[in-house]
Amino acid sequence: MRIVVCVKEVLDPDAVGAYALAGSLVIGDDGKTLTQTTIPTLMNAYDEQAIEAALRIREAGVECTITVVSIGEDATTILRHAVALGADTVVAIPPPAPDPDCHAVSALLSAYVRSSGGADLVLCGRQASDDDQGVVPAFVAESLGVPLVDIARSVTAEDTSDPQSLRVTRVTPDGDEIVRVACPAVVTVSSELGEPRYPTMPMRMSARRVEPEVVTADELGLSGADLEIRVGTVRQTVPTVKGDCEFITGDTPADIADRLVARLVEDRVLQQK
Amino acid sequence: MTEPVVVCTFGGTSQAGQDETEAALTLGRRVGEARGGELRWLVLGSAPVELDAIARRHAVVAVDHAEDAKLDTAGPDARVEAVAQYAAETQPRLLIFNQDFDSRRIAPRIAARIGATAVMNGLGIDVAETGGLHVISAAYGGDTNVVYAPDPSRPCVVALMANAVVAEPAGGSAAPPETRSVALDLSAVEERIEVLEPARTEGPRLEDAEIVVAGGRGLGSPENFKLVETLAEALGGMAAASRPLVDEGWIDSSRQVGLTGKITRPALYLAVGVSGATQHMAGCAAAKTIVAVNTDADAAIFRHARYGIVGDCLEILPELIRAAAQMGAG
Numbered sequence: 001m002r003i004v005v006c007v008k009e010v011l012d013p014d015a016v017g018a019y020a021l022a023g024s025l026v027i028g029d030d031g032k033t034l035t036q037t038t039i040p041t042l043m044n045a046y047d048e049q050a051i052e053a054a055l056r057i058r059e060a061g062v063e064c065t066i067t068v069v070s071i072g073e074d075a076t077t078i079l080r081h082a083v084a085l086g087a088d089t090v091v092a093i094p095p096p097a098p099d100p101d102c103h104a105v106s107a108l109l110s111a112y113v114r115s116s117g118g119a120d121l122v123l124c125g126r127q128a129s130d131d132d133q134g135v136v137p138a139f140v141a142e143s144l145g146v147p148l149v150d151i152a153r154s155v156t157a158e159d160t161s162d163p164q165s166l167r168v169t170r171v172t173p174d175g176d177e178i179v180r181v182a183c184p185a186v187v188t189v190s191s192e193l194g195e196p197r198y199p200t201m202p203m204r205m206s207a208r209r210v211e212p213e214v215v216t217a218d219e220l221g222l223s224g225a226d227l228e229i230r231v232g233t234v235r236q237t238v239p240t241v242k243g244d245c246e247f248i249t250g251d252t253p254a255d256i257a258d259r260l261v262a263r264l265v266e267d268r269v270l271q272q273k
Numbered sequence: 274m275t276e277p278v279v280v281c282t283f284g285g286t287s288q289a290g291q292d293e294t295e296a297a298l299t300l301g302r303r304v305g306e307a308r309g310g311e312l313r314w315l316v317l318g319s320a321p322v323e324l325d326a327i328a329r330r331h332a333v334v335a336v337d338h339a340e341d342a343k344l345d346t347a348g349p350d351a352r353v354e355a356v357a358q359y360a361a362e363t364q365p366r367l368l369i370f371n372q373d374f375d376s377r378r379i380a381p382r383i384a385a386r387i388g389a390t391a392v393m394n395g396l397g398i399d400v401a402e403t404g405g406l407h408v409i410s411a412a413y414g415g416d417t418n419v420v421y422a423p424d425p426s427r428p429c430v431v432a433l434m435a436n437a438v439v440a441e442p443a444g445g446s447a448a449p450p451e452t453r454s455v456a457l458d459l460s461a462v463e464e465r466i467e468v469l470e471p472a473r474t475e476g477p478r479l480e481d482a483e484i485v486v487a488g489g490r491g492l493g494s495p496e497n498f499k500l501v502e503t504l505a506e507a508l509g510g511m512a513a514a515s516r517p518l519v520d521e522g523w524i525d526s527s528r529q530v531g532l533t534g535k536i537t538r539p540a541l542y543l544a545v546g547v548s549g550a551t552q553h554m555a556g557c558a559a560a561k562t563i564v565a566v567n568t569d570a571d572a573a574i575f576r577h578a579r580y581g582i583v584g585d586c587l588e589i590l591p592e593l594i595r596a597a598a599q600m601g602a603g
């Protein structure tokens with residue numbers, strides 16, 4: 001079984017959140033880019049969990065190869081992390097033009113999957129924590145003509161010795177849904193899958209020297225027109241939240257609680273029975 | 274039909290669903306007016322009870338009703354194919370979906386299939402001077418907003434976030450919409466995903482709750498989550514949680530509020546030990562009244578809250594439970 005996991009490098013969303021909270025998130029002169037150079041980049045957490053899903057399939061006894069691919073100017077760091085986690089091969093596809101949109105990224109990813117002999121399973125994170133769009137997996141699935149199973153908590157092969165189909169637990173608003181899908185398929189992984197493993201020291205040491213295989217758009221047979229930006233970014237802004245919080249104080253917790261409830265009754269948010 | 278704006282819904286039934294439908298119709302109408310394009314409403318599967326009244330209220334020019342036994346289940350393949358066939362016939366300029374769990378998986382597939390652009394997490398749509406669309410979308414969970422300019426030579430699929438647009442009737446008296454049944458051929462569609470065990474919808478839904486008490490990491494331990502549940506019960510509401518609590522297994526994921534959880538819109542949202550990360554607030558910002566209890570006076574949640582208590586939730590919660598019970602008894 002060949003598993004291809006698609007990963008993206010993003011700004012650490014917690015750091016972005018911390019800057020936003022401090023009111024110091026700044027957009028650069030281009031009106032589009034977050035300027036804080038101190039915000040670290042890392043592998044999108046859902047993508048890391050997609051790798052974890054692949055590793056669990058392997059550990060369940062499925063004979064498979066795990067290829068991790070990333071579109072990015074310099075994906076070496078996150079791809080080395082993928083190796084440290086247990087990926088067999090890592091592939092970097094530099095985008096021909098900076099800031100590729102979801103269409104360009106999907107075109108590159110699906111062309112890669114096709115040209116590299118296809119995949120029985122393409123795993124992606126449910127969305128990237130920077131733009132939160134989550135459309136790339138759907139575009140890849142449509143481009144490859146395979147089903148998309150989204151928001152998975154677990155992904156297992158129905159028959160580990162003959163992985164023709166998968167059993168996927170989806171996290172739905174009404175609880176878990178268990179589905180079966182034949183390979184090949186695209187599956188997106190959600191945080192409910194659980195913490196990804198932490199790479200061991202020896203794994204990290206040996207991953208340090210790994211150079212990703214570089215595949216270019218040309219090699220994938222894609223030209224400018226295929227990779228045209230279809231959703232351009234005009235600008236990015238930081239919305240401001242104007243607070244009008246009234247703090248309820250009192251001498252004791254009991255006092256505070258009574259005052260709050262009284263206010264809520266006064267506002268008709270709560271009804272006195 | 275010149276490049277219509279189409280709002281696509283799946284038989285909305287709940288009140289929240291209807292409000293969202295009306296928000297999408299409001300947005301669609303505005304874009305249609307600004308660009309010149311009639312507003313059509315594509316209803317897949319069973320029609321909402323008040324279809325006619327809603328359509329008139331929002332000056333919908335035509336209601337396109339697509340019915341097929343294959344659309345009565347939530348099977349994604351039939352829905353994607355149905356909208357793709359409809360789009361081939363109607364040539365919409367803009368297709369608006371209400372963003373929810375189901376549309377999140379089919380809207381981008383539809384876009385891919387019909388060669389459209391796709392923008393999720395939509396907050397609004399402006400018409401640029403050039404006549405092109407500018408789609409405003411939330412990024413970083415809402416820490417930033419991004420304005421996208423989708424290629425004007427292609428149709429655009431937008432998923433509109435809940436509570437992003439306030440529904441507003443068109444005003445005046447609109448002519449009743451033309452109603453049409455859409456001819457579909459879904460005979461070739463075989464759902465490729467087989468549901469072995471459906472999700473069990475048990476009990477009331479968080480989305481419909483009028484009172485929500487949400488616990489966050491500040492509770493410290495899973496045992497303390499019981500205080501949240503007790504308070505929710507005393508207030509006649511439902512207990513919810515931030516994502517870390519779900520990740521830690523303190524509570525089922527169906528109770529997660531936020532960007533990647535439930536979008537709630539209660540009259541009262543009482544958050545204890547929740548910091549107020551934008552990804553969390555995405556699921557409760559539309560609450561009429563937010564009350565926060567947090568030890569940190571600078572916590573982000575206080576920016577969203579109407580009332581705040583700076584203090585230890587473990588001290589406050591038992592007293593709130595008592596006060597709520599007294600209110601119920603008194």
Ligand SMILES: Cc1cc2nc3c(=O)[nH]c(=O)nc-3n(C[C@H](O)[C@H](O)[C@H](O)COP(=O)(O)OP(=O)(O)OC[C@H]3O[C@@H](n4cnc5c(N)ncnc54)[C@H](O)[C@@H]3O)c2cc1C
Pocket residue numbers: 013014017128129414488489490491492514515516517518529530531532533534535545546547548549550551552553556566567568569572584585586587
């Ligand atoms: C792509 C993405 C999607 C996400 N989706 C979601 C989502 O859907 N929902 C969600 O909730 N999160 C989501 N998150 C996570 C989100 O960014 C935050 O990390 C999370 O909401 C924080 O949860 P919290 O407020 O419980 O914990 P913390 O941020 O750790 O906050 C705990 C708070 O408790 C306070 N506190 C501590 N002790 C006490 C006490 N004794 N009494 C009172 N207060 C106390 C602290 O001051 C602090 O403010 C997402 C993140 C990403 C990157």
